[in-house]
């Protein structure tokens with residue numbers, strides 16, 4: 001009986017692929033468990049032609065045993081990013097700047113159209129669907145986290 005080197009090589013490659021895939025899955029899991037603050041479903045709106053304003057939305061999840069407070073957001077794309085809320089004033093829907101978004105221990109807060117959102121002013125360049133934008137979220141008593149948000153087309157909901 002002869003040993004086929006080709007077959008051995010193939011088995012080795014398959015084995016390595018499986019092994020590394022498993023390791024990768026474990027790494028992702030470990031990373032998730034290590035993140036006390038998580039951001040999900042983040043996106044920023046494509047700009048309307050001629051406009052330099054946009055808004056961004058996401059779910060902010062607090063896995064810690066203490067309340068957290070998002071106090072500001074920064075990004076290279078804009079000199080001014082504000083946290084906004086929509087309020088009803090005399091039957092009119094208005095938005096206003098707020099100082100922070102608090103998230104209770106083991107809770108989450110949704111930033112969504114007609115609710116809490118980030119308002120991005122003075123965009124240096126138009127935002128086009130498919131692009132990815134990096135933001136840094138700053139917290140009162142927690143280290144900042146980086147979030148990459150895809151630009152969503154205006155035609156999407």
Ligand SMILES: [Cu+2]
Pocket residue numbers: 055084085095096117118119
């Ligand atoms: Cu706003």
